[in-house]
Amino acid sequence: KAEPGPKYPRSLPSLPIIGSLLHLIGNRQFHLLFHSLQKKYGSLYSLQMGSQYVVVVNHYLHAKEVLLKKGKTFAGRPHTVSTQILTKAGCDPVFIGIKALPVFTRRQRHRGTNILSLTENLSGQRCLGTDVKTYFQSLCITPHIVSVHTCHNASNDQCDPGFLSWVTRGLLQYVTVMSPPQQRLCSQLAPQSHVGIFWMGRGQPRPIRSPQRMLSLRPPLTPAVLPPLQEALGSDSANDLMDALLRTQLSMENNSQLAPPLQLTDDHLLMTVADIFGAGVETTNTVLKWAVLYLLHYPEVQRKVQEELDQKIGFERHPQLSDRQQLPYLEATISEVLRIRPVSPLLLPHVALTDASIGEYTIPKGARVIVNLWSLHHDEKEWDTPEEFNPGRFLDDQGKRLFSPSPSYLPFGAGIRVCVGEALAKMELFLFLAWILQRFTLKAPPGQPLPTLEGKFGVVLQAQPFKVQVRLREAWRDGV
Numbered sequence: 001k002a003e004p005g006p007k008y009p010r011s012l013p014s015l016p017i018i019g020s021l022l023h024l025i026g027n028r029q030f031h032l033l034f035h036s037l038q039k040k041y042g043s044l045y046s047l048q049m050g051s052q053y054v055v056v057v058n059h060y061l062h063a064k065e066v067l068l069k070k071g072k073t074f075a076g077r078p079h080t081v082s083t084q085i086l087t088k089a090g091c092d093p094v095f096i097g098i099k100a101l102p103v104f105t106r107r108q109r110h111r112g113t114n115i116l117s118l119t120e121n122l123s124g125q126r127c128l129g130t131d132v133k134t135y136f137q138s139l140c141i142t143p144h145i146v147s148v149h150t151c152h153n154a155s156n157d158q159c160d161p162g163f164l165s166w167v168t169r170g171l172l173q174y175v176t177v178m179s180p181p182q183q184r185l186c187s188q189l190a191p192q193s194h195v196g197i198f199w200m201g202r203g204q205p206r207p208i209r210s211p212q213r214m215l216s217l218r219p220p221l222t223p224a225v226l227p228p229l230q231e232a233l234g235s236d237s238a239n240d241l242m243d244a245l246l247r248t249q250l251s252m253e254n255n256s257q258l259a260p261p262l263q264l265t266d267d268h269l270l271m272t273v274a275d276i277f278g279a280g281v282e283t284t285n286t287v288l289k290w291a292v293l294y295l296l297h298y299p300e301v302q303r304k305v306q307e308e309l310d311q312k313i314g315f316e317r318h319p320q321l322s323d324r325q326q327l328p329y330l331e332a333t334i335s336e337v338l339r340i341r342p343v344s345p346l347l348l349p350h351v352a353l354t355d356a357s358i359g360e361y362t363i364p365k366g367a368r369v370i371v372n373l374w375s376l377h378h379d380e381k382e383w384d385t386p387e388e389f390n391p392g393r394f395l396d397d398q399g400k401r402l403f404s405p406s407p408s409y410l411p412f413g414a415g416i417r418v419c420v421g422e423a424l425a426k427m428e429l430f431l432f433l434a435w436i437l438q439r440f441t442l443k444a445p446p447g448q449p450l451p452t453l454e455g456k457f458g459v460v461l462q463a464q465p466f467k468v469q470v471r472l473r474e475a476w477r478d479g480v
């Protein structure tokens with residue numbers, strides 16, 4: 001009897017050249033579309049983006065196979081023409097440095113109060129404006145600057161002035177302008193950035209003017225920036241990410257056996273630091289916006305968070321990272337925000353580095369695999385009324401924190417490609433929300449309807465612009 005041939009996932013209909021585009025066009029919310037297509041095609045199916053074979057995963061068992069069990073096999077990322085140009089032909093982030101980020105983040109645990117005092121300086125003391133976007137953006141940038149480089153000779157965590165100006169005058173502008181043009185560029189081929197990125201496989205027609213223009217915006221690591229940092233490299237141990245990168249660069253330069261391609265160039269350094277800002281600022285800022293939006297819709301949740309803060313922290317001091325354990329309801333609220341509106345609802349695309357399989361299905365080498373986190377976080381078999389915002393899901397009967405009430409919860413991905421900023425992001429979210437809600441009550445401005453909870457799919461799942469009224473709490477005013 002003949003062996004059965006390979007079994008491929010069911011596929012959406014496709015046409016030559018345009019692939020399955022006709023089935024995707026007009027729908028801008030790809031996570032929702034991919035979620036709904038399960039009814040017809042099952043939880044694992046494929047589609048064709050131009051010449052690119054794409055597999056969509058909607059169930060946690062398959063997702064865990066891709067990310068954890070076969071993490072190395074599916075660890076590839078797509079190479080696109082724009083990323084090639086932007087990274088100067090492969091000066092990708094330096095993973096020695098990037099993967100070391102959690103270490104520096106752990107060290108920062110002891111510096112929580114310093115992050116907090118920096119956020120205080122930014123906030124203009126007691127009054128928050130209604131421009132949530134700008135406020136949160138500046139709030140989120142600060143810990144990244146601290147995490148990437150702090151001047152360790154200073155008594156508190158202050159940045160080297162040259163480095164700070166390089167970040168604020170050049171790098172942040174570069175990172176903020178990077179997303180919209182990239183989106184525009186991609187939208188010439190497909191309506192949304194994720195799909196655009198998938199579409200931009202090698203050998204396809206593509207406009208390259210924008211990435212080149214973006215490249216010209218990249219702030220060079222001038223002599224004013226690097227030498228002071230190199231001089232400061234005194235002790236043996238690396239204190240922050242910049243230290244680790246510079247130390248590695250130095251030891252590679254001194255190793256005569258390493259040919260130039262193995263040297264760590266200034267471009268590697270720049271791209272690594274740019275990546276920390278690019279990947280970290282918009283994500284954390286977006287989660288904060290979603291958190292505020294849900295607190296406007298669910299005032300009883302806001303009240304409970306404030307009651308917990310009042311009881312456990314009071315009004316005499318700021319919340320600190322060491323308070324996380326005694327504020328389970330706030331932690332549960334953050335977890336629920338990350339579930340209900342995952343910032344990266346399709347993760348980042350993964351690529352099969354060899355021929356492989358997911359469940360009973362054969363997956364060819366080079367296939368792009370999209371893990372639809374939205375489907376995992378809204379699976380009705382795993383979550384009771386998934387569209388309801390209920391932090392209580394993340395608490396047990398005694399009110400203690402449950403870290404993962406369902407295996408279908410992966411807001412930061414998992415395995416070899418897990419988000420390297422997870423610890424830092426959780427610290428930031430905790431401190432910002434604790435600090436804000438200790439002092440302020442958030443409401444929709446009077447006479448205005450509650451803002452929509454519908455997201456906008458793009459580089460991240462954005463909340464639509466909204467305004468918020470911020471009131472200093474009576475209890476806080478009386479307490480200080």
Ligand code: HEM
Pocket residue numbers: 067098101275276277279280281283284287343344347348349411412413414416417418419420421422424425426
């Ligand atoms: C709440 C905020 C954040 C969320 C929800 C988030 C989520 C994610 C997700 C889902 C991925 C993709 C995992 C995959 O494709 O399998 C990712 C990747 C990544 N994140 Fe985050 N992230 C956040 C904040 C940060 C921060 C603060 C940083 C840096 C300081 C960061 C750096 C990165 C990097 C470098 C990657 C790529 C990892 C790789 O390709 O190996 N993220 N993040």
